[in-house]
Amino acid sequence: MxxxxxxxxxxxxxxxxxxxxxxxxxxxxxxxxxxxxxxxxxxxxxxxxxxxxxxxxxxxxxxxxxxxxxxxxxxxxxxxxxxxxxxxxxxxxxxxxxxxxxxxxxxxxxxxxxxxxxxxxxxxxxxxxxxxxxxxxxxxxxxxxxxxxxxxxxxxxxxxxxxxxxxxxxxxxxxxxxxxxxxxxxxxxxxxxxxxxxxxxxxxxxxxxxxxxxxxxxxxxxxxxxxxxxxxxxxxxxxxxxxxxxxxSDESRALRHAFFAERAVAQPSDVSGATPKEIEDIAIVGGGLMGAGIAAACLAAGYRVAIIERDDDAARAAKGRVQSLIAGALKRGTVDQATHDAQIAAFKASAGYDTARGADLAIEAVFEDVEVKKAAFAELAKVMAKDAILATNTSYLDPRDIFEGIDNPARCVGLHFFSPAHIMKLLEVVKLPQTSKDTLATAFSLAKRMRKNAVLSGICDGFIGNRMLAAYRRAAEYMLADGATPKQIDDAMRASGMAMGPFEAQDMGGLQIAEANRRRQDATRPASERYVTISDQLCALGRTGQRAGKGWYAYTGGDRAPKVDPAVTDLITKFSTDHGITRQPYGLDNIQAQLLAVLANEGARIVEEGIADNDAAVDMVKLHGYGFPRWRGGPMFAAKTAGDDAIRVALSALEAQSPGSWVRATRFQ
The missing domain is CATH 3.90.226.10 (2-enoyl-CoA Hydratase; Chain A, domain 1)
Structure with missing residues (x-):
């Protein structure tokens, strides 16, 4: 025909x-x-x-x-x-x-x-x-x-x-x-x-x-x-x-890049020819905000879901969280009454690991501590089939440590969901050295059924997205110490198309999260790397973000709109004075260029190290998980549009301000 x-x-x-x-x-x-x-x-x-x-x-x-x-x-x-x-x-x-x-x-x-x-x-x-x-x-x-x-x-x-x-x-x-x-x-x-x-x-x-x-x-x-x-x-x-x-136009080229990149990263070579396992029953360990969000996402995809909690009170609380999320979808009109009722019927929450017996997949969503997570998988392994897939939702920890001692490690994988998990479209699929192709294929099949954008990642601190986020935040805090203000930096990044700036985002998520990661990295941080303590000082003052009513900004009367707080401005300028720093003005273009360069450089290093398959994978992580504007294609595409020479100039400026604090990717040397 x-x-x-x-x-x-x-x-x-x-x-x-x-x-x-x-x-x-x-x-x-x-x-x-x-x-x-x-x-x-x-x-x-x-x-x-x-x-x-x-x-x-x-x-x-x-x-x-x-x-x-x-x-x-x-x-x-x-x-x-x-x-x-x-x-x-x-x-x-x-x-x-x-x-x-x-x-x-x-x-x-x-x-x-x-x-x-x-x-x-x-x-x-x-x-x-x-x-x-x-x-x-x-x-x-x-x-x-x-x-x-x-x-x-x-x-x-x-x-x-x-x-x-x-x-x-x-x-x-x-x-x-x-x-x-x-x-x-x-x-x-x-x-x-x-x-x-x-x-x-x-x-x-x-x-x-x-x-x-x-x-x-x-x-x-x-x-x-x-x-x-x-x-x-x-x-x-x-x-x-x-x-x-x-x-x-650059905009159309960027958006077309995003369109094709989404399809390419959804079919990595690591799953070529593999057969995904049939998944119908999913057990989730931990029914907090993340676990409840994962449960709601799985239920929306038509899976049967069971949450495992430590005791009956915690199980009841978890059940209430999930039911509230499903009710919210009904209220918004994204599901009808019949779908709502079917999801409620397909869900249960209880205490004890026997709930996971017969599950095809278990996802751990407990506290970010290696020993806590290891203990969860040790219990799961006792009741689940030897070929049932085990997935950790860790954001930063090494999955090899979490799965140490588990039989049949080919079934172990990282599934890094992003909060709120029932809404965010990104899913980092983290491959361990012994993860089988069929297990990876199952993870990508799961993501597709949940209408999420899966991106394959290797193992490093923070995987793709959070590793880049750490570099981005670090550069932004260097700028604070050297002359910028949180509002100037946030305004500049909003003007570049970001959903929000780095300090607004920290306030929304909670400053204590990044602080915990910094404490974990204290022992391995290079001695030459500059360290700015302003965020630590805010945490010590109880300024941990929106939920505390104050962080980098002030939040009054239940209003989530950030307001510049003179106390934070004073703390920043005092840090500069105490460290002998003469504060210099930062323009919008300067802020945007340097922060893009940081993202592009870290992304390029991630690709060079084999953590991400290619630039497209890095771009999709930042588009779907971190609010990078789709119309700019992602940081790697945006850097390509700006040109390698422009990235090198911006990196040189960063290095001059903070010697010994940055490692350049080969392509930008």
Whole structure:
């Protein structure tokens, strides 16, 4: 079967697209559609359908780095709309990007139940390029058009039908299309646009600017949508020109890098050819905030879950935490009542390790202490099958120490969840020397079922993410000692697109966590490495963050908004004075450049040491676990965009301020 086939049956032309896996609008597919328009002339109807699991679900992004090849999608779309034989789009699965542009050009649109519609080009730093922003306001209305193009939201078939954007929802698409006897409607491109209120549009722009956090594509899409107030013949060429110009932007390249990197790191070579173990029953040791979050994530993925606690009171508390998380999902509308009830029924919490008997997988989520964790696995090994998988959720400790003495070490693995575990999408899968490929494959299968982004990591202090975080925090605290303030650094990193700055983040998580790690590292810290004690002093004063009402910032009246505290400013300047440091001003660009250099350098060292497979793995950890802006691609991609020379200059500045405190990666020497 060719990419596009045309079959004439009586007076109906059947046009079938077969371009797996998602029927993307590749050059060959575009040519096939354009040829099909010519072939169907004279038929009463041309019914456009797609083979496989979906309708046309977007463009072929592998073509975006090359010059556009004819036929161009706008020409194909316009040919469909202007065809003397009216086209009927019968749609299933996802109708996205170029697929929705094609569907909007058809005279009629019929969808299967569950079909979804969207213009997700914003997610890869682009605007639609074939009239999407010009037709969508005319067909879906302003609200839905902005939701799709600017926010990347998907609309259900029911929502599209209610807006009049599709003609019907039918289970038998082919019969419904074949039976159409309606007169062809006015082409979408020629329909009027609803009047646009200027203040309403300005409010939308303000909302977008606040949510975009420096990303440009949402605002570009809003501008393109506004061009729909002009005649289509004016707006569509402007949209196309903008689309083509954005293909070469740093933002779009970064977002496309993230798109492909996610898929690459989900299939590391270490699991190639392996067979994942079937997992249905999971035991979790520890029902605190982390354990409860892991349990909720597992339940949401359809597993049966049992939490093991030290006594009945602790088990009841753990049960309450998990049930509260499930109830919260019901309240937010992310699950329905039947799903809520099924998850409750699949969960139990009790005291004693007998609960783990028969479990396929056990995940330890107890206190971050080697001996406590070892004791948990010793008990689990007594009651679980010899081939049951054992996973530690340690954030920093060496899993080899935790699993010491366990039979069949091939089944042992690290599963480092991020808090809150039922929300955060990152899962670091930590490989031990004896971990089998099948065990790793099981971990990646588990992550996929939980809709998490798994990244393979080797063993080092903090693995990939927390090791980089430690270097990042250390550099930020050096800046404090040398002249910056917490707010200056946090503001600079927010301006770079980070979800929050390093000191806001510490306050949210608790300063005592980093302090505990520093105490653990005291014995092995290089003598030449500079050590700034300001954070230790805050902890000694009970300033451990938001929960204490004070940390790097002050939090008053239950307000979580950080407020600059003069007491902290005084403590910082006193540290500088006591150590003979003449404080120097730090500009926004300087802060951003140096902290990016620290992340890129540490990431490069992690790759060179074999802890991470490649730069993409490092980027995915920082995107999904640490709030690095997706539109910058991750620290390794951002450093590549800045250029190695810029990273070297920033590293030299860091080394001049703190001699003997940094080890350069080979690539930046």
């Amino acid at each position: 060719s990419v596009v086939d045309v079959l004439m049956i009586d007076d109906v032309a059947w046009v079938t697209v077969n371009n797996p896996p998602v029927n993307a609008t590749s050059t060959g597919m575009r040519q096939g559609l354009l040829d099909a328009v010519a072939q169907v002339q004279g038929a009463r109807l041309a019914i456009l359908k797609c083979a496989g699991r979906t309708f046309i679900a977007g463009g072929d992004m592998s073509e975006f780095d090359a010059p556009p090849q004819a036929p161009h999608l706008p020409d194909v779309v316009n040919a469909i709309e202007n065809s003397a034989t009216p086209f009927v789009a019968i749609m299933h699965g996802s109708v996205l990007g170029g697929g929705l542009e094609v569907a909007m050009a058809c005279a009629y649109r019929i969808a299967a139940p569950g079909t979804r519609f969207g213009l997700p080009e914003v997610n890869v730093g682009l605007v639609p390029g074939a009239g999407g922003t010009q037709r969508a306001p005319r067909l879906f209305g302003w609200n839905a058009a902005i939701d799709m193009a600017c926010f990347g939201k998907l609309l259900s078939a029911k929502a599209a039908l209610a807006l009049g954007a599709i003609n019907a929802i039918e289970s038998d698409l082919e019969d419904a299309a074949r039976s159409l006897t309606l007169a062809p409607p006015t082409p979408v491109s020629q329909r009027p646009v609803a009047p646009l209120d200027g203040d309403w549009f300005l409010d939308k722009r303000t909302t977008l600017m606040n949510r975009a956090k420096g990303q440009a594509a949402p605002l570009h899409n809003l501008d393109a949508l506004h061009w729909a107030t002009r005649p289509f013949a004016e707006g569509q060429p402007k949209e196309r020109a903008l689309h083509l110009s954005l293909r070469t």
